[in-house]
Amino acid sequence: MTLFEQAAELREAGTGIVVMPNGLRALDALGLAEDVRRYDMQAGHWGLRDRLGRPLLVTGLAEAQQVVGMPAMIERAELHRALRAPLPPGVVRTATSVERLEPDLTGVTVISDGEPVARADAVIAADGIGSKLRARLFPGHPGLRRTGRMDLRGMLPRPPGMAPDLLVSQLVDRRNGAMFGLFPVGEDRLYWFTDSRLDGTPPDADEARRQMLSLMADWHPLITELIEATSPADIYVDPIARLAEPLPSFAVGRIALLGDAAHAMPPDLGQGASQAFEDAAALTRHLKGGEPADVTQRLLRYDAERRPSANRIMRAASRQSRLTSQTGVKAWLRDTLLRAVPSRLAARQLAALWHA
Numbered sequence: 001m002t003l004f005e006q007a008a009e010l011r012e013a014g015t016g017i018v019v020m021p022n023g024l025r026a027l028d029a030l031g032l033a034e035d036v037r038r039y040d041m042q043a044g045h046w047g048l049r050d051r052l053g054r055p056l057l058v059t060g061l062a063e064a065q066q067v068v069g070m071p072a073m074i075e076r077a078e079l080h081r082a083l084r085a086p087l088p089p090g091v092v093r094t095a096t097s098v099e100r101l102e103p104d105l106t107g108v109t110v111i112s113d114g115e116p117v118a119r120a121d122a123v124i125a126a127d128g129i130g131s132k133l134r135a136r137l138f139p140g141h142p143g144l145r146r147t148g149r150m151d152l153r154g155m156l157p158r159p160p161g162m163a164p165d166l167l168v169s170q171l172v173d174r175r176n177g178a179m180f181g182l183f184p185v186g187e188d189r190l191y192w193f194t195d196s197r198l199d200g201t202p203p204d205a206d207e208a209r210r211q212m213l214s215l216m217a218d219w220h221p222l223i224t225e226l227i228e229a230t231s232p233a234d235i236y237v238d239p240i241a242r243l244a245e246p247l248p249s250f251a252v253g254r255i256a257l258l259g260d261a262a263h264a265m266p267p268d269l270g271q272g273a274s275q276a277f278e279d280a281a282a283l284t285r286h287l288k289g290g291e292p293a294d295v296t297q298r299l300l301r302y303d304a305e306r307r308p309s310a311n312r313i314m315r316a317a318s319r320q321s322r323l324t325s326q327t328g329v330k331a332w333l334r335d336t337l338l339r340a341v342p343s344r345l346a347a348r349q350l351a352a353l354w355h356a
């Protein structure tokens with residue numbers, strides 16, 4: 001097996017990432033969960049709140065945990081280490097951008113820089129949200145669509161003595177549809193993210209940080225404190241995009257798509273990576289014990305298993321994004337309804353979101 005990576009070295013931009021209970025179960029199946037589960041979130045409360053931190057919908061994590069288990073909140077670099085650790089030396093070939101795949105009756109030739117770099121029985125295209133390989137496999141597909149939102153992500157040490165009230169919270173502002181999320185990473189670090197409207201091209205981290213400080217100046221004081229305490233060098237800015245339409249298939253002959261290449265979605269459900277882990281677990285199961293001659297059939301079974309559920313999550317992530325970014329009367333209605341939801345029902349809703 002060979003893994004081609006276009007980057008010169010394997011390294012991951014900082015900040016945290018949530019791995020949902022379904023993603024953890026997929027990692028269990030792949031024998032990769034142990035180090036990730038060390039970052040299981042501790043029981044406490046999860047809350048959707050208004051910009052001042054007042055509860056709209058707050059529920060005990062333990063209640064949702066009983067139904068589906070707890071997610072893990074881990075630093076991206078740590079997650080990468082856990083995924084890479086079992087790979088034998090020589091499997092990863094960095095600085096190799098896969099330009100195209102040339103399938104024939106007996107296998108697939110992998111082309112980089114105009115030259116063949118490998119021949120394989122099957123190829124898994126996992127080249128992320130901007131997948132070139134997806135575009136080549138489905139030339140008629142409209143590709144990505146920007147959602148008109150941008151996200152900032154930051155990480156910092158947890159300030160000593162910080163009250164836990166707003167941990168594991170998402171604060172929303174119905175005046176402009178902006179959101180701020182706050183999660184603990186282990187005992188001593190915090191991961192925060194913002195989601196807000198983006199007109200035009202995304203600003204650099206310095207400018208984006210200034211914009212958020214101004215947009216959130218009259219929010220709960222902790223928010224601006226945390227953004228101010230995060231150096232622009234530790235802030236990442238992403239314009240948000242999703243697949244304009246679901247793909248007609250995750251498998252074409254001996255080639256399968258996995259992760260964002262197959263089902264790029266907005267990050268609002270925190271499911272992108274977990275869906276990729278589910279893909280990987282399903283592929284492993286379907287390809288295990290196979291012969292080169294039956295690869296196509298096996299990849300079709302992978303497609304039949306994964307496409308309906310990954311596409312359902314992709315649609316749900318877009319719905320969630322619309323729900324939290326609403327403004328005006330719709331947002332007022334949302335907040336009024338959320339305040340009326342009993343905590344027990346909220347736990348079930350949260351479990352449904354986590355389980356996906």
Ligand SMILES: Cc1cc2nc3c(=O)[nH]c(=O)nc-3n(C[C@H](O)[C@H](O)[C@H](O)COP(=O)(O)OP(=O)(O)OC[C@H]3O[C@@H](n4cnc5c(N)ncnc54)[C@H](O)[C@@H]3O)c2cc1C
Pocket residue numbers: 004005006007016017018019020096097098099126127128129131132151152153238258259260261267270271272273274275276
């Ligand atoms: C702001 C934000 C917050 C998010 N938060 C979460 C979260 O909390 N939880 C969660 O589950 N998901 C989250 N996501 C989504 C998550 O990051 C993605 O779903 C996940 O990284 C997808 O993994 P992937 O392996 O498919 O693609 P990537 O992580 O994009 O990996 C693709 C890799 O392929 C390489 N590559 C690309 N093209 C080529 C080529 N031609 N040849 C060789 N190599 C190539 C790239 O360099 C890269 O290393 C978030 C996304 C954003 C934008």
